[in-house]
Structure formats: structure tokens, C-alpha cells
Amino acid sequence: MNGIMSDDQIHAAFRGSLGRFELDAQFVAPGRGVTALFGPSGCGKTTVLRCLAGLQRVEHGLCKVGGEVWQDARTFRPAHKRPVGYVFQEASLFAHLSVRGNLMYGAPSSGKSTVDLDEVVGLLGLSRLLARSPAKLSGGERQRVAIGRALLAQPRILLMDEPLSALDQTTRDEILPFLDQLHASLSLPVIYVSHDLAEVERLADTLVLMEHGRVVASGPLVDLQSDLSLPLVAAREASVRLDGVVASHDAAYGLIRLDVPGGSLVVHAGAARPGDRRRVRIGASDVSLARERPQASSILNILPARIVSAQPAGRDMNVLLSLGAEPAGARLVARITHRSWDELGLDAGMDVFAQVKGISLLSFGGPSRP
Amino acid sequence: MPNLPADVWIAVRLTIELAALTTLILLIVGTPLAWWLARSKAWWKEGVATIVALPIVLPPTVLGFYLLVALGPQGPGGQLASLWGGRTLAFTFAGLVIGSVLYSMPFVVQPIRNAFEAMGERPMEVAATLRASPMRAFWTVAVPLARPGFLTGAVLGFAHTVGEFGVVLMIGGNIPGQTKVLSVAIFDYVETSQWREASILAGGMVVFAFTVILAMTLIEKRVGRVGS
Numbered sequence: 001m002n003g004i005m006s007d008d009q010i011h012a013a014f015r016g017s018l019g020r021f022e023l024d025a026q027f028v029a030p031g032r033g034v035t036a037l038f039g040p041s042g043c044g045k046t047t048v049l050r051c052l053a054g055l056q057r058v059e060h061g062l063c064k065v066g067g068e069v070w071q072d073a074r075t076f077r078p079a080h081k082r083p084v085g086y087v088f089q090e091a092s093l094f095a096h097l098s099v100r101g102n103l104m105y106g107a108p109s110s111g112k113s114t115v116d117l118d119e120v121v122g123l124l125g126l127s128r129l130l131a132r133s134p135a136k137l138s139g140g141e142r143q144r145v146a147i148g149r150a151l152l153a154q155p156r157i158l159l160m161d162e163p164l165s166a167l168d169q170t171t172r173d174e175i176l177p178f179l180d181q182l183h184a185s186l187s188l189p190v191i192y193v194s195h196d197l198a199e200v201e202r203l204a205d206t207l208v209l210m211e212h213g214r215v216v217a218s219g220p221l222v223d224l225q226s227d228l229s230l231p232l233v234a235a236r237e238a239s240v241r242l243d244g245v246v247a248s249h250d251a252a253y254g255l256i257r258l259d260v261p262g263g264s265l266v267v268h269a270g271a272a273r274p275g276d277r278r279r280v281r282i283g284a285s286d287v288s289l290a291r292e293r294p295q296a297s298s299i300l301n302i303l304p305a306r307i308v309s310a311q312p313a314g315r316d317m318n319v320l321l322s323l324g325a326e327p328a329g330a331r332l333v334a335r336i337t338h339r340s341w342d343e344l345g346l347d348a349g350m351d352v353f354a355q356v357k358g359i360s361l362l363s364f365g366g367p368s369r370p
Numbered sequence: 371m372p373n374l375p376a377d378v379w380i381a382v383r384l385t386i387e388l389a390a391l392t393t394l395i396l397l398i399v400g401t402p403l404a405w406w407l408a409r410s411k412a413w414w415k416e417g418v419a420t421i422v423a424l425p426i427v428l429p430p431t432v433l434g435f436y437l438l439v440a441l442g443p444q445g446p447g448g449q450l451a452s453l454w455g456g457r458t459l460a461f462t463f464a465g466l467v468i469g470s471v472l473y474s475m476p477f478v479v480q481p482i483r484n485a486f487e488a489m490g491e492r493p494m495e496v497a498a499t500l501r502a503s504p505m506r507a508f509w510t511v512a513v514p515l516a517r518p519g520f521l522t523g524a525v526l527g528f529a530h531t532v533g534e535f536g537v538v539l540m541i542g543g544n545i546p547g548q549t550k551v552l553s554v555a556i557f558d559y560v561e562t563s564q565w566r567e568a569s570i571l572a573g574g575m576v577v578f579a580f581t582v583i584l585a586m587t588l589i590e591k592r593v594g595r596v597g598s
Contacts, residue, residue: 106499
């Protein structure tokens with residue numbers, strides 16, 4: 001979990017000015033799972049990704065992937081010699097090649113490959129498209145081909161620059177399950193640039209938070225979501241993400257019981273078997289607090305929790321909770337009014353009941369690692 | 371076939387040879403030049419582009435005059451010719467080729483440059499992230515994507531060379547089988563009042579020009595992306 005094996009990590013540090021923009025970003029990402037570069041438009045996240053790929057060069061750059069130095073004071077490995085897969089914001093397919101031609105462009109002609117055409121075609125549902133010209137594809141299909149093309153180049157790291165942002169919501173919903181799948185079935189580290197919090201919550205394991213060309217914070221997504229000092233909590237749609245294991249399934253009501261550290265949640269879900277993994281999101285404004293267990297409530301999820309800390313935010317109070325009694329419980333953030341905080345006499349260390357009004361299921365595949 | 375004197379057919383053949391050779395040389399020389407003009411960030415590249423474009427504006431006699439000086443016995447062309455025992459490149463087929471290459475260059479370089487620019491940086495970046503060396507990316511991505519520009523450039527270069535007159539007259543003169551191309555032949559017939567021959571050749575040129583432009587328009591329409 002906490003990639004101590006420094007060898008497979010991704011080290012990135014880029015500093016320099018690009019026109020009037022000053023970039024000074026450094027972070028270390030684990031060699032597994034999805035790392036999201038998240039921040040507002042123009043914060044430099046795409047530039048960082050281009051630097052990682054070698055498409056752009058800044059004055060002072062350090063880039064080390066899996067123990068190999070791609071860039072330092074003396075080295076600069078050109079883009080075509082870096083084993084990356086890059087998915088651009090626009091699919092950017094080669095117009096003069098068919099879908100198959102596009103997919104095979106970067107595939108090694110000989111030697112061993114970890115991903116082959118059949119696998120990619122199956123994973124991304126491309127079998128019907130192979131003979132077509134890119135001009136005859138829908139936006140979502142194009143982006144799927146672009147992802148497949150990047151994968152077939154046998155990358156050691158997949159770089160994705162807002163691959164969904166040019167698509168409409170329906171098309172996004174069509175592609176997201178493929179990304180979940182990808183995540184679940186390939187052990188390929190992904191650096192994913194996005195300014196969409198919902199996307200990041202669904203896909204990322206690690207978060208690199210950027211602002212004005214700098215890295216504000218980086219670490220496991222769930223830690224950053226529950227760090228009251230970071231701007232994530234201040235966002236109106238602030239939330240936490242929890243990964244859990246299905247304990248039981250109530251087919252009559254379409255509900256599952258999901259075990260998470262320190263408690264268990266009841267969630268609306270389709271078919272599920274005990275032992276399946278599920279990822280859910282709980283918005284901070286969907287969590288309220290009570291001193292005593294409310295009797296006869298319509299709210300399904302009322303969980304014992306302990307207040308870890310609290311941070312005033314305007315008229316509101318952001319409260320960090322730990323589920324159950326042990327400190328290892330899953331973190332939850334509740335947004336309550338300052339008045340409630342005072343009237344209930346709440347304080348850090350106190351045991352309370354968290355009432356969760358809404359839980360949304362994020363993915364079906366779940367994370368790649370336990 | 372109209373009954374024309376043999377020297378007309380010699381002129382036709384010479385014209386086609388000159389135009390084909392010129393087009394070939396221009397594709398070989400013009401492609402890297404067009405690529406450089408499309409990609410370079412050098413501040414002086416527009417200066418180079420302007421020099422390439424000069425023949426569009428200059429009277430052919432001006433270009434012809436400088437070429438005559440350069441290719442003549444005192445110029446670099448004469449020194450070059452002395453390598454194989456010649457005295458001058460003026461009034462030779464080789465001289466004509468050099469003149470045509472310079473004269474038709476903008477018509478080949480410009481469409482190819484435009485096509486390379488219209489393509490943008492992205493396809494080459496994509497190719498690089500798919501492990502293609504710059505050379506492989508150039509041949510497998512840039513050139514195929516710029517194909518309409520190449521077609522336009524080649525057709526324009528060929529047609530323009532067929533139609534040149536002023537430069538040929540200045541540096542080529544009127545030597546049958548060596549420098550007497552079609553446009554000069556027409557001029558000759560008019561001079562000597564052979565109106566029938568002149569009108570057949572002139573009419574043939576009109577048909578040729580019409581066919582070329584129509585074919586080019588159709589090709590561009592079919593390919594969809596226009597290079598110029």
C-alpha cells in the first residue's frame with residue numbers, strides 16, 4: 001500500500017518558466033494504481049504530464065520511473081525512447097490509417113508483448129470497429145481506440161490527459177466502465193490528469209493536488225479527502241471515498257451490506273456476491289451527527305463514530321470522523337452548521353452517531369489492489 | 371494526330387522531360403525545405419520563405435537575367451560546366467532544369483508547407499509517444515497526412531514548368547532538342563507566320579491546362595483535405 005519499494009516509484013520534479021507561467025512541481029507516485037493530477041484549469045497539470053512523456057522540456061527536470069532515469073541534469077531521453085502510453089484529450093487518431101492500423105502503429109513487430117491486440121480489443125470492445133476509418137467513429141469510440149493504441153505500445157506507465165473532458169456525459173458514462181476494467185485487469189501505473197473531482201474520486205488511488213504550477217499536497221486519495229486543511233474539503237461537493245467488501249446481499253430490497261474499516265454500510269446496488277469489492281462515495285453534506293442513537297429513523301446508515309478533529313468553514317463546521325471506536329476506522333467528513341456544533345456541545349475525541357443520508361456506488365470493478 | 375513537323379514532337383518530348391525532371395527534383399529538395407519552413411522556430415525562416423516565393427512576383431526576365439549571369443562562363447554555372455569540359459550552363463538542358471527548379475519552386479514548396487502546417491504538432495507527438503523515431507514518424511505519419519499537399523505541389527510544379535516562357539528564352543535560347551520547349555516553339559511559329567502550327571500548339575496547351583486544373587480540383591475534392 002505505502003510503496004516503500006522505491007524502485008518501482010515514479011519520481012517527478014519539474015521547474016522552469018514557460019512564457020509567463022512558472023512551473024515548480026514535484027511529487028512521488030507509487031508504481032501501481034491510478035495517480036490523479038488534479039487541479040483547476042491552467043494549474044500546469046498537463047505540462048507536468050507532457051514533461052513526463054518527454055514531449056516538453058523545462059530548464060530543471062528530474063524524472064525517474066521504476067529506477068530508470070529519464071531526465072536529470074545530464075540526461076534527456078527523447079519522447080520516442082520512453083516506454084509510456086499517452087492518451088491525449090482529443091483522441092488524435094491517425095486519419096490515414098484504419099482503426100486496426102492505429103492500434104498496431106506502436107505495437108512492437110517482434111519480441112514479447114504484455115498486452116496483445118485480442119486482449120485490448122476485448123477489453124475496450126473494439127471488435128466491430130477494426131476495419132473502420134477513424135472519421136466514421138463516434139467520440140467515445142475514438143477515445144477507446146486511442147486508449148487501446150497507447151496500451152498496445154507496451155507502456156510501463158500510462159499517461160492520460162483528461163481523456164474524458166472532450167466527451168459529453170453519455171459518452172463518459174460509456175467509457176468509465178472501460179477505465180474501471182483497465183484499472184482492475186492491468187497492473188499498469190496510470191497518471192491521470194483531470195479537473196473533474198467526480199472522475200478523480202472514482203478512479204484515483206493517489207492524488208497530486210496542484211495549484212498555480214505547484215503541488216499543494218500529494219498522497220493517498222482518501223487521506224487527502226479527509227485532510228481538513230486542504231481545499232478539497234472546502235469544495236461544495238466535498239466527499240470521501242470508501243472501498244469495502246460485500247458482506248451480504250438483500251435481493252428483495254436491492255441492498256448490499258458493505259464492510260468498511262470500523263463499520264458497515266447499507267448501499268443500493270445491483271447483483272453482488274459476498275466478498276465482491278465495491279467503491280462508494282459519501283458527500284460531506286450527506287452526513288449529519290447525533291449525540292445519541294436516533295430511534296426509528298428512515299435513514300439506513302447510522303454508524304457509531306468518533307470525532308477526530310473539526311475545522312470551521314464559514315458558517316459551517318467540517319468534522320472529521322473515524323468510524324467505530326478504534327483509530328483505524330475509515331474516515332468520514334461531515335459538514336454541519338456551526339450552530340449545531342455548539343448546541344450539541346461537540347468536541348474532538350467525542351463518540352457520536354453519524355447519520356448518512358446518501359451513498360453513491362462508484363464502480364463495479366473496484367480497485368486493483370486489496 | 372495532326373500532321374505536324376517532326377520538331378514539334380521533339381519540342382513536346384523535351385517539354386515533358388523538363389517538367390518531369392523539374393518536378394522530381396522539386397519534390398526531393400522541396401519536401402525537407404517545406405518541413406523546415408512549417409516547423410522551424412527560427413526568426414529568419416520567413417526570409418527564406420520570401421526568397422522561395424520571389425519568382426511568383428518577379429518578371430521571368432529578371433530571374434532569367436540573373437540566371438544567365440550565374441550560369442554563364444563567368445559565373446558559378448560556368449565553373450561547374452568546366453568540370454566536364456563545358457564552357458557554360460546557359461543554353462543547355464541542364465541550365466534549363468536549374469532555371470525551372472528555381473522558377474517553379476514556390477508552386478511546389480507552398481502547398482506542401484501548408485499541408486504540414488495544417489496537420490499541426492499533434493500527429494508527430496502521438497507518433498513519438500508510440501515509440502516512432504522522428505524519421506519513421508515523418509514517413510509514416512507526416513507524409514501520408516500531407517498527401518493532398520504533395521499532389522497539389524507536384525501537379526502545379528509540372529504544369530507551371532510546362533508553361534514557362536520568359537526564363538527559358540533568357541537562359542535557354544531556342545535550340546531544337548535541347549532547349550526549344552513548347553512555349554518557345556509557339557513563339558517561333560508566330561514569328562515565322564506559321565499560324566496553323568501555332569494555333570494547334572496553343573489549343574493543345576489550353577486543353578492541357580484545363581485538364582490539369584480540373585483533375586487537381588477533383589483530386590482535392592476526393593481526398594477531402596486541401597493542402598493549399
